[in-house]
Amino acid sequence: MATLKFSKDHEWISVEGTTARVGITHFAQEQLGDVVFVDLPAVGTALTEGGDAAVVESVKAASDVYAPVDGEVTAANADLADTPDLVNTDPMGKGWFFEMTLSNPAQLDGLMDEAQYKAMIGE
Amino acid sequence: MTDTANPTSLRTTPLDALHRELGGRMVEFAGYALPVQYPAGIMKEHLHTRAAAGLFDVSHMGQLRLDGAPQEIIAAALESIVPGAVTTLKPGRQRYSMLTTEEGGIIDDLMITNAGDHFYVVVNGATKAGDIAHMRPLLAKHGVTLTELTDRALIALQGPAAVTVMARLAPGTEELAFMSGGAFAIDGVPLWVSRSGYTGEDGYEISIPADKAQAITRRLLAESEVEPAGLGARDSLRLEAGLCLYGHDIDTTTSPIEAGLIWSIAKRRREEGGFPGAAILQKQIAEGTSRQLAGFKVEGRAPVREGATLHSADGTEIGKVTSGGFGPSFDGPVGMGYVASAFAAAGTSLIARQRGKDIPVSIIAMPAVPHGYDKVKKA
Numbered sequence: 043m044a045t046l047k048f049s050k051d052h053e054w055i056s057v058e059g060t061t062a063r064v065g066i067t068h069f070a071q072e073q074l075g076d077v078v079f080v081d082l083p084a085v086g087t088a089l090t091e092g093g094d095a096a097v098v099e100s101v102k103a104a105s106d107v108y109a110p111v112d113g114e115v116t117a118a119n120a121d122l123a124d125t126p127d128l129v130n131t132d133p134m135g136k137g138w139f140f141e142m143t144l145s146n147p148a149q150l151d152g153l154m155d156e157a158q159y160k161a162m163i164g165e
Numbered sequence: 166m167t168d169t170a171n172p173t174s175l176r177t178t179p180l181d182a183l184h185r186e187l188g189g190r191m192v193e194f195a196g197y198a199l200p201v202q203y204p205a206g207i208m209k210e211h212l213h214t215r216a217a218a219g220l221f222d223v224s225h226m227g228q229l230r231l232d233g234a235p236q237e238i239i240a241a242a243l244e245s246i247v248p249g250a251v252t253t254l255k256p257g258r259q260r261y262s263m264l265t266t267e268e269g270g271i272i273d274d275l276m277i278t279n280a281g282d283h284f285y286v287v288v289n290g291a292t293k294a295g296d297i298a299h300m301r302p303l304l305a306k307h308g309v310t311l312t313e314l315t316d317r318a319l320i321a322l323q324g325p326a327a328v329t330v331m332a333r334l335a336p337g338t339e340e341l342a343f344m345s346g347g348a349f350a351i352d353g354v355p356l357w358v359s360r361s362g363y364t365g366e367d368g369y370e371i372s373i374p375a376d377k378a379q380a381i382t383r384r385l386l387a388e389s390e391v392e393p394a395g396l397g398a399r400d401s402l403r404l405e406a407g408l409c410l411y412g413h414d415i416d417t418t419t420s421p422i423e424a425g426l427i428w429s430i431a432k433r434r435r436e437e438g439g440f441p442g443a444a445i446l447q448k449q450i451a452e453g454t455s456r457q458l459a460g461f462k463v464e465g466r467a468p469v470r471e472g473a474t475l476h477s478a479d480g481t482e483i484g485k486v487t488s489g490g491f492g493p494s495f496d497g498p499v500g501m502g503y504v505a506s507a508f509a510a511a512g513t514s515l516i517a518r519q520r521g522k523d524i525p526v527s528i529i530a531m532p533a534v535p536h537g538y539d540k541v542k543k544a
Contacts, residue, residue, distance in 0.1 A: 075201075075202055075206050075207050075208075075397065076206050076207055076208040078466065078468065078491040078498075079466045079467045079468060079491070079498075081467060081520075081522075097520065099467065099468050099491070100207070100491075101207040101208055101211070101397060101401055101490060101491045101493065102201065102202075102207060102397045102400070102401075102490065103470075104468070104470055123466070126466070
């Protein structure tokens with residue numbers, strides 16, 4: 043059973059054991075508009091909680107995506123190269139960004155659960 | 166990761182309530198709350214404008230009325246502050262020009278129309294207060310009065326279907342030549358309509374009394390060809406069309422010659438001068454400039470944005486991006502920037518450096534997407 047958590051910067055992280063998958067929320071993709079490119083981190087990249095992890099480009103602007111916790115990138119979503127609009131159409135599913143290990147799982151306690159996140163965005 | 170401004174403290178246009186009703190995402194632009202996009206999104210709004218007709222609120226722009234003196238005096242007064250030919254501008258004709266500094270820089274770019282018994286000028290929203298402060302005393306020396314038409318809205322109907330829609334609602338507008346304007350009416354509301362725009366498409370810019378702006382806009386949106394389009398699509402459309410955005414591609418540190426706007430300066434004015442910065446611009450015309458504004462395309466799908474540096478193959482910095490984004494019709498990233506003149510020829514391969522990454526780009530002839538102007542009809 044995966045645990046789903048959310049950052050204040052509108053990233054989601056789905057954790058299973060010591061690995062996790064990361065993407066941006068439905069609210070975030072709505073705010074961005076049509077996504078045309080995602081600059082994903084290379085496998086092996088060390089990530090720091092709150093540090094730059096990826097860049098998502100809409101028609102209008104580039105936006106940073108931050109690492110929700112510390113860890114190392116183990117996979118990047120290759121489908122986004124040809125179909126970056128998956129971020130718009132399925133942000134919580136096929137539009138995931140990258141997978142990572144968790145070097146400090148205790149950091150998850152500092153993230154929001156779904157109810158808290160929905161409250162933050164006013165839903 | 167959001168860029169949405171709090172629009173409550175901003176100025177609003179006469180179409181504010183309509184934007185919100187249509188689900189427009191309101192952002193700050195030029196001190197106004199304006200929709201960056203509607204629910205359809207920038208991509209669809211852009212493509213719909215190129216395929217049919219997009220409707221834009223550009224009421225933030227400054228609409229100025231110049232009168233108080235005979236037309237030839239107003240024309241001569243304007244020629245003392247812009248390099249464009251105004252004294253030869255016939256009634257009903259419109260011309261693109263710019264306010265220049267004594268150093269040959271650009272204070273703003275603008276549209277000048279000979280409206281028959283006065284001149285009608287449209288300037289950029291972000292710069293209008295400064296433009297008026299600059300222009301008013303210089304025009305007053307010639308007895309010309311400048312009035313900002315704060316009681317008027319301005320909308321743009323752009324795209325290949327705009328002419329069909331306008332012919333239906335305001336018969337006669339289909340006869341307007343590109344870059345000309347006249348007085349028309351829709352449902353009895355008096356309008357100033359010009360055949361012009363900022364998308365590279367055929368289309369119209371329509372000046373409306375503020376209290377009638379919503380009714381006229383709703384009337385246009387009710388036509389099947391027309392969809393609302395926001396600032397985002399306006400920017401991607403003008404970028405593909407190779408049209409300069411003030412404050413980005415042109416400003417007081419760039420000259421019209423460097424920016425490739427020499428076409429807007431008539432031969433007589435190049436020879437005679439008589440506008441701010443004339444000597445410097447004449448020298449640039451004669452000798453060339455060390456840098457030029459050029460368009461580029463990108464290898465791959467990553468947009469190269471404003472501020473990225475441009476480098477030659479050996480890594481030397483030779484320029485900077487002033488506008489860049491994704492072109493929905495171009496179907497790829499596209500941009501403009503100033504490059505050393507030796508690197509401005511179409512086909513030149515360069516490297517854009519952005520966020521520490523090197524991205525191959527190559528210079529292209531602009532526009533990136535061919536203009537759809539109706540240039541058949543002559544005034």
